[in-house]
Each structure stands twice: as structure tokens, then as C-alpha cells.
Amino acid sequence: MSESALFEPYTLRSLTIPNRVWMAPMCQYSAEVFGPNAGVAQDWHFAHYAARAVGGAGLILVEATAVSPEGRISPADLGIWNDTQVEALRRITAFLKEHGTVPGIQIAHAGRKAATERPWRGRGPAGASEAWQPVAPSAVPFDEAHPTPDELTVEQIQEIVGRFGEAARRALAAGFEVVEVHGAHGYLVHEFLSPHSNHRTDAYGGSFENRVRFALEVVDAVRAVWPEDRPVFFRVSATDWLSENADDAREGWTADETVRLARELRAHGVDLLDVSTGGLAPGTAIPTGPGYQVPFASRVREETGLPTAAVGLITDAGQAEKIVAGGEADAVLLGRELLRDPHWPHRAAATLGADKRVPDQYAWAV
Numbered sequence: 001m002s003e004s005a006l007f008e009p010y011t012l013r014s015l016t017i018p019n020r021v022w023m024a025p026m027c028q029y030s031a032e033v034f035g036p037n038a039g040v041a042q043d044w045h046f047a048h049y050a051a052r053a054v055g056g057a058g059l060i061l062v063e064a065t066a067v068s069p070e071g072r073i074s075p076a077d078l079g080i081w082n083d084t085q086v087e088a089l090r091r092i093t094a095f096l097k098e099h100g101t102v103p104g105i106q107i108a109h110a111g112r113k114a115a116t117e118r119p120w121r122g123r124g125p126a127g128a129s130e131a132w133q134p135v136a137p138s139a140v141p142f143d144e145a146h147p148t149p150d151e152l153t154v155e156q157i158q159e160i161v162g163r164f165g166e167a168a169r170r171a172l173a174a175g176f177e178v179v180e181v182h183g184a185h186g187y188l189v190h191e192f193l194s195p196h197s198n199h200r201t202d203a204y205g206g207s208f209e210n211r212v213r214f215a216l217e218v219v220d221a222v223r224a225v226w227p228e229d230r231p232v233f234f235r236v237s238a239t240d241w242l243s244e245n246a247d248d249a250r251e252g253w254t255a256d257e258t259v260r261l262a263r264e265l266r267a268h269g270v271d272l273l274d275v276s277t278g279g280l281a282p283g284t285a286i287p288t289g290p291g292y293q294v295p296f297a298s299r300v301r302e303e304t305g306l307p308t309a310a311v312g313l314i315t316d317a318g319q320a321e322k323i324v325a326g327g328e329a330d331a332v333l334l335g336r337e338l339l340r341d342p343h344w345p346h347r348a349a350a351t352l353g354a355d356k357r358v359p360d361q362y363a364w365a366v
Contacts, residue, residue: 055342
């Protein structure tokens with residue numbers, strides 16, 4: 001077999017991931033909404049993640065999983081705020097490990113973008129029977145259709161920091177080996193980072209140092225309960241795709257600030273930056289195209305030494321191989337491509353002449 005950088009194992013701390021083809025966290029909006037089983041993983045989640053493990057993904061990051069009920073993006077999101085949710089997730093992690101895939105989870109709080117409708121029911125706020133009042137760094141709504149969120153008090157901020165730590169503790173109990181803090185796509189951590197959504201004048205707003213304070217406190221709370229020999233990831237939107245002119249009212253989070261944040265995150269125990277973009281402000285012009293976000297991951301890796309994973313319209317085996325072999329990122333995180341084809345890693349390995357990790361039950365078809 002030929003050598004392929006994409007199918008080389010990758011070690012972070014003492015955890016070895018069998019290849020560099022990883023599954024990005026993607027919400028399924030398929031958990032129960034009400035009652036004692038709210039936020040609990042269902043058979044859909046098991047089948048969804050099991051299929052990608054059988055398909056050869058080296059690491060699977062389970063979708064944005066809320067650290068509290070009010071932190072859900074939609075009423076049907078997964079949660080990890082109680083032990084019933086832990087039991088359902090344990091079934092998934094056990095299967096992933098059995099088939100050689102590392103189980104990871106993204107823990108999140110949706111902030112001002114909470115209580116939204118499932119995408120196939122139409123975008124915008126959830127119906128009155130399922131909605132709740134969102135919270136945010138500042139009382140600034142996402143858009144005209146969304147409600148104005150309540151501005152968090154300092155005491156409430158600290159409570160949410162604690163919730164992230166509790167979620168990480170439960171994630172460990174559920175069998176996950178990687179935990180990722182969701183700091184991207186316009187959700188709560190990202191809302192603190194960006195001056196477009198953070199208009200605070202206290203210790204959590206204004207300067208770069210103040211705007212990153214919440215993110216670093218969350219990371220510290222997670223790292224405090226996460227084993228020293230297991231990695232912590234952080235997903236960032238490297239740019240808001242807004243003006244970088246300080247005199248512009250649409251000023252947002254920038255690529256330069258992402259590099260500064262990456263250095264801070266590394267000092268606080270983050271092992272890899274999952275580099276995406278956008279999601280904070282509606283109506284932004286994003287120049288999409290194959291691999292359009294890869295340069296942001298490459299810059300962070302080159303300027304800070306922090307390992308990165310690249311995302312965004314990575315669809316071809318040769319393209320993914322080039323990203324990893326060329327040192328632009330340490331791994332690729334696939335989203336829609338793995339929805340279309342759970343066995344993409346096997347097909348890519350065949351294309352690149354690399355060894356395939358195929359279950360015995362499917363070996364006769366290879």
C-alpha cells in the first residue's frame with residue numbers, strides 16, 4: 001500500500017486517532033423535547049454515528065450538545081445536563097470504540113441563537129409552545145425575527161462557566177475521549193468574542209482581553225475536570241466576514257484576533273483548534289468555494305504552533321490528502337460529505353492506496 005498522510009495515525013497527549021479523516025459536529029435536531037427524556041439521544045443518533053464509525057472515520061465529534069436546557073439551539077437538540085442523557089450517549093461511545101473510532105463530543109450553549117426551529121420546519125424562532133427566553137452577552141438580537149435576548153449578569157456568566165465544567169465531567173462519564181468547546185457560528189462563546197454582538201462595558205466586554213475572558217474561563221473549567229492525558233478541542237469562527245474597520249458599526253471578530261486567541265487557548269490547555277468561519281451575523285457575504293476556510297487553519301498552525309483541523313467544502317480524497325500532507329492542517333473534518341456518504345473514508349483510502357479499516361461483516365464487498 002502507498003503512504004498517505006491522510007491515513008496516518010495522529011496522537012494528541014496520550015490519545016492516538018487512527019487517521020486524519022474526522023467527522024464534524026452536525027446537529028440532527030432529533031432528541032425528545034419535553035419531559036424527563038428531553039435532550040436524550042435516540043435510535044436515530046445511534047444509527048447515524050454508528051454508520052460513520054463503520055465507514056472508517058477516525059474521530060467522530062457528536063453534534064453541539066447543550067450544557068443546559070436553555071442552551072439548546074433548538075428544542076430537539078441533544079443535551080448533557082443530566083445523567084439520563086449520559087446513559088444514552090454511553091451506548092453510542094461504546095459502539096464507536098468497538099469499531100476503532102475515537103468518540104468526541106462538542107459541548108455548547110446557543111446564547112442568543114437558542115430556541116430556534118428545526119431547519120426543516122423553517123428557520124427562525126421556535127413556536128410559542130416550545131420556545132424560551134434566550135440570553136447573551138448583550139441585549140442585541142441575532143436579527144429582526146429573533147427575540148431580544150436578556151443580557152447576562154456576571155453571576156449568570158459564572159453559572160454557565162460551571163455548566164460547561166459539569167458537561168465535560170458528564171462527557172467523560174459517557175465514554176468520550178475528546179471534548180470540544182463550541183466557540184463558533186454565532187453561539188454564546190462566539191457572541192462574547194465578537195464586538196459585533198458583545199457591547200458590554202464590564203470585565204467581559206470592550207478590549208480583546210475582556211472579550212476572550214469568558215472563552216478562557218470555559219476552557220479552564222473543562223480542562224479542570226478533563227483528564228490530563230486526553231485532548232481538549234476548541235471550535236472557532238476565524239472571521240465574522242464583517243468589516244475590520246474599527247470605525248465601522250459592523251466590525252466583527254477577525255482572523256488576526258483568532259491567531260491571538262489561539263495562543264491563549266494553547267496556554268490554557270487546548271490541544272487543537274477546529275477552524276471554521278461565520279455564523280454571527282445574518283446577511284454576510286462569504287466567498288465560499290472548495291476548501292475556502294483552509295487558509296485560516298493553515299495560518300493558525302503556522303503562526304502559533306497549535307494543531308488545527310480544517311473544515312469547509314472538503315469533498316475530494318486528493319484535496320484532503322493535499323491539505324494534510326502539505327501541512328495546512330493536521331486533520332480534516334468532513335460534514336455534508338459524510339452525510340452523503342458514510343463510507344467516504346473507505347473510498348478515499350482506496351483512491352489513495354491506503355489501508356482500509358473495514359468491519360469483517362463488510363470485508364467481502366471490498
